[in-house]
Every structure is written in C-alpha cells, then in structure tokens.
Amino acid sequence: MQKQTSLLGLSHCVVLSNGIVDVTVSTEIGPRILSYGFSGQDNILGLYPAVATPTEWGEWKPWGGHRLWTAPEAIPRSYAPDSAPVRSDNEGEFSLRLRQETDRSGVEKEMEVSLAPEGTAVTITHRITNRTLWPVRLAAWGITIMAPGGWGLMPLAEFRSHDEELLPAQPLVLWYFTDLSDPRWVLGSQCVALRTDPGYPAPQKAGIMNREGWCAYIRGREIFVKEFPFENGQEYPDYGCNNEMYGAGSYLELESLGPMRMLAPGESCDHVERWSLLRHERAMGTVADSAPEVCRMIRGKIGSGR
Incomplete structure (x- = not known):
C-alpha cells in the first residue's frame, strides 16, 4: 500500500506499508528514505533537518534517514546539494523509484525502494550514473542515520587460535580523529560497537572489510539489520x-560501500542493501553484555553459519 504524507515540513512524502512496517520516502529532496519502523511505532532512523554543511556549491543538508x-x-x-525535488516512479504497490537530476559533481543518483509484501524486509537498489564527459572513479556509498539512544555494531571475523591460523583476518581502519580510548567504543571478540552519547560530541569513525555482509543498530528492544554484498x-x-x-x-551513521568502479560517460554502477527489523523479547543491556547475543541472533537469522 502507498499513501501520501508530510514529514519534516516536506509535504510530498510517500509511505510504503505492508501493515507490519512502514517506509517513508521524500520526493521533494534527496533521494532520501526518511523513516522506517514497525507500523504506527517509532522511527528507527534519525532526523536532523536543522543541520547543514556549507560548500562552494551551496548548502548541503543531511535531513536524516538514508542517502x-x-x-x-x-x-x-x-x-x-540535494535539497531539490526528485523524479518518482511507481514500480508497484510496494515499490518506488527515486531519481535525482545530475548534481554539481556530474553524477545522477537513483534509489529503488522495495518493501516485501509480508515481514520487515526492504530492498534498496542504489544506482550511480556518470553524466560527465570523462571517466570517473568512485564507489556507491549507502549511509543510514540512526535514531538517538542506541548503538551500532560491525561484526568481526570468526575467532581462530594462533595454532589454527597465522594470517590476518580482516582490516580494521581508523581515521585521524578516531580515539579508541573514547568510552563510546566497545571492541570485543565478535564485533566493534559504537554507542551514541550526547555527552561525547567529538566525531568518531572506523571501518572494516566485512565479508559477512551485515551490520546492525540496537535501540531498546529493536534491532535494525543492514545487509550488503562483499565482492x-x-x-x-x-x-x-x-x-x-x-x-x-x-548522531550515528551505519554505512555500506560498493567496490571502486571506473565509470565511462553514461555508465552506471549498482549497490544493493537489504534492511530488516527484529524485536527482542526484552530491552538490551550494556553494549559489552549484549553484543555477543545480538551477533548470534543476527547470524542465525541471515544464515551465516555461525
């Protein structure tokens, strides 16, 4: 089912609903997915309409949600800047295609948002098209802003003893502003986790090579799962x-990235994410105590074999 609604003062928004979860997208800006959650309940995505970054091309706003x-x-x-209307094409009862006109960088961005008829699954197919006159090297990058009050999780490779394996397992990448002594970070045997905390405003960032192809955000009883390919x-x-x-x-972002591509003029690359929502029987405890249980729960759901 689709219906029109307003959100963040944007009057041209579309809700996709299957009665279990609702997904709201805007056709006035973006493309953006502005909300995702169980029907009639809280939005698991974060909204920040007042935030802006000045650039030589004009003001860019995150707005919130997924971009x-x-x-x-x-x-x-x-x-x-992407605060202008986007083209919207109805692809069926539970699917919508959003296409931004070519931006100042010379690329065209497109999202197809497809909600499963039953359950909580949402598939987002991202497409980047090179509209310049020369080759462009880039990767598609799906960024999801989460609602405050939770913590993000990236899984680590399966533990193996020194007797079993001598070679490295995966990269853990840090930025110049990353401070692993910051109490928001939790590094465990199964995952890297980052808490939201308004008392610690300094930016933090880390990345991994994630062969399992999932990450998560935990807030109360709800667990948001983002799945993506690894090539x-x-x-x-x-x-x-x-x-x-x-x-x-x-503020917290969960991000997935596709591989680097050299796009000739007019050429496109795709990157697919699959979202789902789980609800635990109780609110989660501390990050350190809850992370192993969350990892087991998600790995069991997506069939990672662990």
Missing part, C-alpha cells in the same frame, strides 16, 4: 572497507 553518496569522501563532491577480489575504498560507522554525540 546515497559517492566514495571516497571529498568536499565538495560528496556534499553536492571478493575487488578493490574497496578507505583501505578496503565495505562497512563503516561514524558517530558524534547522539
């Missing part, structure tokens, strides 16, 4: 990352 960027991150290219043998941005987390105070 499509290009990696590696650079100003002004990544921050090309073995391909080059990924940021020292090989296909999964990253960024946090600053109450």
Whole structure:
C-alpha cells in the first residue's frame, strides 16, 4: 500500500506499508528514505533537518534517514546539494523509484525502494550514473542515520587460535580523529560497537572489510539489520572497507560501500542493501553484555553459519 504524507515540513512524502512496517520516502529532496519502523511505532532512523554543511556549491543538508553518496569522501563532491525535488516512479504497490537530476559533481543518483509484501524486509537498489564527459572513479556509498539512544555494531571475523591460523583476518581502519580510548567504543571478540552519547560530541569513525555482509543498530528492544554484498577480489575504498560507522554525540551513521568502479560517460554502477527489523523479547543491556547475543541472533537469522 502507498499513501501520501508530510514529514519534516516536506509535504510530498510517500509511505510504503505492508501493515507490519512502514517506509517513508521524500520526493521533494534527496533521494532520501526518511523513516522506517514497525507500523504506527517509532522511527528507527534519525532526523536532523536543522543541520547543514556549507560548500562552494551551496548548502548541503543531511535531513536524516538514508542517502546515497559517492566514495571516497571529498568536499565538495560528496556534499553536492540535494535539497531539490526528485523524479518518482511507481514500480508497484510496494515499490518506488527515486531519481535525482545530475548534481554539481556530474553524477545522477537513483534509489529503488522495495518493501516485501509480508515481514520487515526492504530492498534498496542504489544506482550511480556518470553524466560527465570523462571517466570517473568512485564507489556507491549507502549511509543510514540512526535514531538517538542506541548503538551500532560491525561484526568481526570468526575467532581462530594462533595454532589454527597465522594470517590476518580482516582490516580494521581508523581515521585521524578516531580515539579508541573514547568510552563510546566497545571492541570485543565478535564485533566493534559504537554507542551514541550526547555527552561525547567529538566525531568518531572506523571501518572494516566485512565479508559477512551485515551490520546492525540496537535501540531498546529493536534491532535494525543492514545487509550488503562483499565482492571478493575487488578493490574497496578507505583501505578496503565495505562497512563503516561514524558517530558524534547522539548522531550515528551505519554505512555500506560498493567496490571502486571506473565509470565511462553514461555508465552506471549498482549497490544493493537489504534492511530488516527484529524485536527482542526484552530491552538490551550494556553494549559489552549484549553484543555477543545480538551477533548470534543476527547470524542465525541471515544464515551465516555461525
């Protein structure tokens, strides 16, 4: 089912609903997915309509929710303003295609948002098209801003003893502003976790090569799961990352990245995410105590074999 609604003062928004979860997208800006949650209940995505970043091309606003960027991150290219209307095409009762006109960086961004007729699954197919007159090297980058009050999680490779395995398992990539002594970070045997905390506004970021192809955000009883592909043998941005987390105070982003592509003029690349929502029988405890249980729960759900 689809219906019109307003959100963040944007009057032209569309809700996709199957009676279990609702997904709201805007056709006035973006493309953006502004809300996702169980029907009639809280939005698991974060909204920040007052935040803005000035660039030489004009003001860029995150607005909130889910967006499509290009990696590696650079100003002004990544921050090309996208607060103008997008084209919206109905692809069926539970599916909508959103297409932005070519931005100042010379790329066209498109999202197809498809809600499953039953359950909580949402599939987002991102497409980047090079509209310049020269080849452009980039990666598609899906960024999801989460609602305050929870914590993000990226899984680590399965533990193996020194007797079993001598070679490294995966990259863990840090930024110049990353401080692993910050109490928002929790590094465990199964995952890297980052808490939201308004008392710690300093930005933090880390990334991994995630062969399992999932990450999560935990808030109360709800667990948001983002799944994405890993293409073995391909080059990924940021020292090989296909999964990253960024946090600053109450703000947190879960990010997935596709491999680097050299796009000829008119050529496109796609990147697919699959979302789902789980509800635990009780609210989660501390990050350190809850992370192993969450990892087991998600791995069991998506059939990772662990």
